[in-house]
Amino acid sequence: MKIGIPKALLYYKYRIMWRSFLEDLNCEVVVSPNTNKAIMDTGENYSIDESCTSAKIFMGHVSWLIGKCDYILIPRIESYANGDTVCTKFYALYDICRSTFPEAKFICYNVDYAHHQTEWKAYKQLGEALGASVFHTRRAYLNAKNELTVYEKILQSNQDDLIHSDNLKVLIVSHPYNIYDEMLGTPIIRFLKDLNVDVFFADIPDSADMCAKSKHLSRSMYWHYNKEIVGSISHYESIIDGIIFLTTFPCGPDSLTVELLLRKIKGIPMTNLVVDSNTGEAGLHTRIESFIDIIAEKKKRGDEYVG
Amino acid sequence: MSAKIISFPHIGSYHVPIKFLLNALAGKGNKAISPPPITKKTLELGTKHSPDFVCIPFKYNLGNYIEVLENGANVLVQTSGGCRMGFYGEVQEQILRDLGYELDFYTIDAERGSAMDFYKAFKDINPKLSITYSIAAFAVATRMAYAIDGIEEFIRKNIGFELETGSFERMEKQFLHALAQATNVIQVGKVYREYLLKFQALPICKPSNPKKVGVVGELYIVMEPFSNYCIEKELAKFGMEVTRFLTISYRLFSKKHTAEYVLKNTGSYLKYDIGADATDSVGKSLDLARAGYDGIIHLKPFGCTPEVNSMPIVQRISQDFKIPVLYFSFDSQTSETGVKTRLEAFADMIDMKVASQ
Numbered sequence: 001m002k003i004g005i006p007k008a009l010l011y012y013k014y015r016i017m018w019r020s021f022l023e024d025l026n027c028e029v030v031v032s033p034n035t036n037k038a039i040m041d042t043g044e045n046y047s048i049d050e051s052c053t054s055a056k057i058f059m060g061h062v063s064w065l066i067g068k069c070d071y072i073l074i075p076r077i078e079s080y081a082n083g084d085t086v087c088t089k090f091y092a093l094y095d096i097c098r099s100t101f102p103e104a105k106f107i108c109y110n111v112d113y114a115h116h117q118t119e120w121k122a123y124k125q126l127g128e129a130l131g132a133s134v135f136h137t138r139r140a141y142l143n144a145k146n147e148l149t150v151y152e153k154i155l156q157s158n159q160d161d162l163i164h165s166d167n168l169k170v171l172i173v174s175h176p177y178n179i180y181d182e183m184l185g186t187p188i189i190r191f192l193k194d195l196n197v198d199v200f201f202a203d204i205p206d207s208a209d210m211c212a213k214s215k216h217l218s219r220s221m222y223w224h225y226n227k228e229i230v231g232s233i234s235h236y237e238s239i240i241d242g243i244i245f246l247t248t249f250p251c252g253p254d255s256l257t258v259e260l261l262l263r264k265i266k267g268i269p270m271t272n273l274v275v276d277s278n279t280g281e282a283g284l285h286t287r288i289e290s291f292i293d294i295i296a297e298k299k300k301r302g303d304e305y306v307g
Numbered sequence: 308m309s310a311k312i313i314s315f316p317h318i319g320s321y322h323v324p325i326k327f328l329l330n331a332l333a334g335k336g337n338k339a340i341s342p343p344p345i346t347k348k349t350l351e352l353g354t355k356h357s358p359d360f361v362c363i364p365f366k367y368n369l370g371n372y373i374e375v376l377e378n379g380a381n382v383l384v385q386t387s388g389g390c391r392m393g394f395y396g397e398v399q400e401q402i403l404r405d406l407g408y409e410l411d412f413y414t415i416d417a418e419r420g421s422a423m424d425f426y427k428a429f430k431d432i433n434p435k436l437s438i439t440y441s442i443a444a445f446a447v448a449t450r451m452a453y454a455i456d457g458i459e460e461f462i463r464k465n466i467g468f469e470l471e472t473g474s475f476e477r478m479e480k481q482f483l484h485a486l487a488q489a490t491n492v493i494q495v496g497k498v499y500r501e502y503l504l505k506f507q508a509l510p511i512c513k514p515s516n517p518k519k520v521g522v523v524g525e526l527y528i529v530m531e532p533f534s535n536y537c538i539e540k541e542l543a544k545f546g547m548e549v550t551r552f553l554t555i556s557y558r559l560f561s562k563k564h565t566a567e568y569v570l571k572n573t574g575s576y577l578k579y580d581i582g583a584d585a586t587d588s589v590g591k592s593l594d595l596a597r598a599g600y601d602g603i604i605h606l607k608p609f610g611c612t613p614e615v616n617s618m619p620i621v622q623r624i625s626q627d628f629k630i631p632v633l634y635f636s637f638d639s640q641t642s643e644t645g646v647k648t649r650l651e652a653f654a655d656m657i658d659m660k661v662a663s664q
């Protein structure tokens with residue numbers, strides 16, 4: 001069986017696990033290509049105007065996969081614990097796609113710990129739908145999870161290696177699906193690297209640790225994916241020279257989160273880049289350049305002062 | 308220690324029961340006050356100090372807070388609910404502090420609609436508060452909300468057909484005033500019955516088979532007429548009977564809005580809960596379509612993720628049942644004339660459709 005995976009949203013968090021699990025259960029995996037203009041435009045056409053750009057891009061990828069596989073995988077995530085929920089977009093994607101693309105076939109798994117739907121239970125049901133035995137599914141699930149953990153550890157240690165470099169260090173605080181998207185974050189990261197800046201990614205440090213650390217900055221934030229990235233600010237506070245927030249228009253959770261952080265964090269230069277499908281690179285470059293000038297200047301003065 | 312003056316954000320006419328409840332719980336020497344009625348100024352103030360892309364209920368709430376702090380309030384209450392409301396409070400508190408206000412801020416988890424949620428929060432404000440007393444006060448406030456919902460339902464269904472323009476609104480003001488004087492369950496019941504009769508006595512001219520539309524969507528915009536440019540009354544002007552399910556009593560005290568309940572009824576349209584009130588928006592749209600209504604009005608704040616989630620699904624229902632749906636998004640830029648023009652076109656379209664059948 002051929003399973004299509006849209007290269008958007010949770011793909012960036014779970015791709016290692018999905019591929020491993022599905023291939024173990026003898027499925028062939030098709031992943032849509034990097035986001036390009038055509039995918040973005042199609043996504044726009046299939047979305048309600050006011051959807052966030054990240055979700056519009058997702059719709060473009062789903063549309064690309066139609067006709068190229070038997071089923072398209074769209075997980076449904078609500079919570080990782082009681083009171084530890086995610087943006088409601090992730091509650092609804094599966095149902096949205098069924099209504100938007102009635103001709104396509106979707107396969108789903110539902111994670112909602114607050115309602116006793118653990119990740120294992122969700123994968124068990126997915127395995128069942130794919131015709132695998134519970135035994136086989138269990139083994140595939142544990143393997144896949146393990147692979148993901150190993151992979152995450154490698155990324156963490158790579159990022160830690162940068163801590164002692166002398167370059168300017170900027171922390172990108174954004175969702176992985178924004179940071180690594182070819183049309184959203186990737187051009188920004190490339191540009192920063194061209195400027196000789198070391199980029200730290202908020203989504204890389206250990207999730208549980210980051211969720212705990214997010215409490216330093218917000219007592220009541222309850223979106224899991226926001227806690228994960230906000231925690232990284234406390235985590236890297238002492239080594240970074242600046243923070244770039246990257247959000248897509250018109251994301252509600254991020255707009256509230258960034259507002260609170262801009263008000264609470266003192267002493268670290270910060271900038272907030274809000275992007276949508278029409279954001280031109282030129283304008284962003286100017287803003288990033290001047291931001292880097294500011295933190296370079298601040299660092300220079302700081303170093304002299306210390307020296 | 309100085310007296311505590313407690314306040315809260317507006318939503319529809321519910322300031323009457325909310326103020327009653329907070330007053331009762333506040334304790335000796337303290338009191339609750341309502342924010343000034345919402346005006347354009349309220350929204351301007353709220354918008355000025357809010358992040359750009361936050362949903363508009365946040366901005367209205369913040370505007371209410373600033374105006375009431377100026378009137379002397381020093382304790383503010385926010386409830387959780389919706390999809391970001393739980394986090395609203397923390398950001399609003401920070402904004403108000405940055406503006407230089409001194410205040411205590413309480414976020415009450417009122418999702419389950421129980422007296423205990425209020426008791427827990429108010430124990431802190433009023434250490435002498437007892438559980439029995441809280442439950443009693445909560446019961447009166449609840450009855451008040453029921454009374455408002457009952458009367459407003461009657462208004463929605465009939466105001467479009469009033470013979471004397473303004474007669475319903477005048478009576479509504481009197482009713483709210485009388486309700487605010489009540490202090491126990493018996494008095495609330497009396498006011499309710501008295502005014503229901505008074506409303507029924509207002510002369511109307513209603514056709515036996517009026518056109519019927521249903522209103523669905525996000526809680527705040529649906530319940531706060533200022534925020535939707537009194538859309539229900541505007542609809543009524545076109546001679547339509549308006550149905551709406553979402554009220555405080557429905558939301559807090561009925562189990563029918565819960566995802567579990569709704570999902571049993573939505574067949575292939577919805578498999579999962581899609582967030583906040585959006586699951587119910589889909590369920591109710593389907594009910595309206597099945598019941599043969601002439602149209603659906605879907606209301607939401609600009610960018611409201613749960614309701615944006617519901618739109619492709621409501622759209623499918625609209626196609627399958629051939630029932631027209633008119634979608635409105637509200638933000639601080641929304642033009643009142645724009646809303647009215649679209650309503651008028653919608654009403655014309657329904658008229659034509661009905662005529663051609």
Ligand code: SF4
Binds near residue numbers: 052088089248252
């Ligand atoms: S968190 Fe924001 S960007 Fe992510 S899916 Fe929700 S609305 Fe979109």
Ligand code: SF4
Binds near residue numbers: 363364388389525612
């Ligand atoms: S449900 Fe809509 S209006 Fe309510 S908090 Fe969420 S986004 Fe805002």
